[in-house]
Amino acid sequence: MKVIRSIFVILPLALLLGSCIAEDYEGPDSNLPTRTIIVYLGGDNNLSDETERKIEALRQGWTYTGNKCLIYEDSRDGARLLRLRGGCRVTPTPYVETVREYGAENSASAETFARVLREVADEYPADSYGLIFFSHASGWLPAGTLQKPGIQPFSIGVDDRDAERAEMEIADFAAAVPDGMFDFILFETCLTAGVEVAWELREKTGYMLASSAEIVSPGFTPVYPSALPLLCDTAVDTQTALEAFGRAYMDYVTANYTGARRSATLSLIDMREISPLAVRMQAALRNHSAGVPDLSRLQFFDRPGSYGDYPALPRFFDLDDWAETIAAPEEYAAFRSQLSRAVVWKAATGTFMSGQNGFTIRRHSGLTTYIEQDAFPELNEAYRQSAWYRAIRGGDR
Template sequence: MIWSLLSVLACSKENPIKPEPAPPNRTIVYYLGADNSLYSESDDKIEALRVGFPGGDDHLVIYKDTRNESPELLEIYTDENGENQIRTTKTYSEQNSATGETFQQVLGDVQSLFPADSYGLILFSHASGWLPRGALLRPESTVRQMGITPIRTYTIAMDGSDELSLSEFAAVIPDHFFDFIAFEACFMAGIEVLYELKDKTDYILSSSAEIVSPGFLPVYSEALSLLYQPQPDLAGFAKAYFDFWNAQSGDYRSATVTVVSTSGLSLLANWANQYATEHVPEDNLPEIQHFDRYRNHRLFFDFSDYYGRKTNDEGRAKLKELLNTIVVYKAATPFFIPGQLGFQISNHSGITTYILQERFPKLNERYNELTWCKQTRHNP
């Protein structure tokens, strides 16, 4: 009996039962670049994030730069009573949040103060995709012409009149640093943006069109926790956002959203080089699905609608197969702000593209500097 017991103890020593590994802890950075016309939304955004933070071993850090205030690094944490609270961990001297230098500094501070196994980024600011400063409104010069009282919508980031460029933003992010980047900002679903960031993050959540104010705010309290799951549920978060706006009425029933896996974007570039060889006349541009609301120009077109015209049946079939792999989730309302120079959405592949246009030679030059253009044979 004693011998048997010793044998059992010996076996248990040799083959100890291993506990389930703890899920990775995650730090999500909310980059609130609102030293611009969005400043009035800042407090409501922060409160919604406070309510939605699930707590535990995870971190939620907010870089807040708003009008007439010193920038701050805030932490949302759960106190001993189980209540979510907000505290300031660092106050910065006046700085421009729309520079790569500032963004890099903030990332460094976050890594130092809130180390984690994984990181996510939510970026809230004005945005205009890959476009150079001022090109959204005046592409020929690289006047906004909307309704008299336009519905409010949200460059990668803007501080006053300064804009953070795509290349500068990508350059300061270490490779494979983020599990995901979510853009609470307009026009960020362009292939130009996605390709520039493909080595920086695993997934990107973005919008082909503008984002109607107040953006993600209505879903943070219920859906933020999805981003803290061991495998961040970007598709679930995107669906919650879309379902909210799709349930609205009138012009407010306006939303596009996409979640893309960046691992397949190199294959998309290979496809473009092999199959996208047909010329699409510029006269055909009005037939192609667009996602912007300007009377005199179009800058954001549906990727599949355009590139599908540049190839044959075999190429279109392969493109569809590729996009089904790359685009994890996509959704769009039938119309987008129809009462204010809006448009019908008949084609929504989840990714947009710029198309070279003769009347925008300076913009075309800048476009050809992007990684997507350098690695694909771009035939307008």
């Protein structure tokens, strides 16, 4: 690993005066709690080109108020740690500084992910931390379960550098994060607003902002220039800031896209409410028969058959729709009340990927769930090993 200090854009004024670079920013916000945001761009795959565009969008949105933003980028050219600088009175134009060059490494490794978190926390300490995570994802699904021909599937993060694709499963992702480290985790990834994911991360972060369906490219890139400051502003409570970020994205999608591109789901989860939700789900399941359910009328959020998957059946169902189907009325009412406390904000377009094996969104509770099906015996077995399954079936809570 080579430690360097280089600046992408040479700014003589910053070099001469550099008061904000020297970390002695003085202004109206200087007494606020500090925050370090970590942006983890796992783009050593077919998303490599997107990482550069996201870095530029983040640069445009950077304003220095005593906080810090570190960007780990893994692309076809190798991995590096970057920092957003400038954006202050002395150096108004933000720029990107290279802090470290790592060379070729596996960004979909839990060990790499954990190392990056440790390095940033040790070298850029703050009162609070936020994480933006970008890569491929398929929620809680274990490696090898989408069965895409010629390409192994993914869970949270993908690295294609070696001949065999590397993936990071959600349990390993969660284990890499120290308990209570983050005020929020923002997932710019597909199919991540699953209750199984939320359960794994319930002790790692205060809030999770994620999508029940896929995130259509270019994702959050168009709103980073205007919405990144929302995530940095510690004068605003975290929930309010994340809601505002989510609205900015949804407003952009609905105002600027048509047809299949006008497709988005987003929800904000209060992780303190996930454990009580498991208790309510356990009660909802208490009188449910073990027979194979009729899933044909349930809302789902994936596009079966679009990933080379076979059999082409849904795997990400709306949690509220499922609970209402299986629970007695009084149990469902208690579940629904708790769900409203867990999902504090949500939004969705009316359709998703219309004309491209898409679907109508008639119901969007903000959390999805897997439901066992006879067509997926191996996936069913993997699901029974998940922490969420054990929680709702009477195991750990």
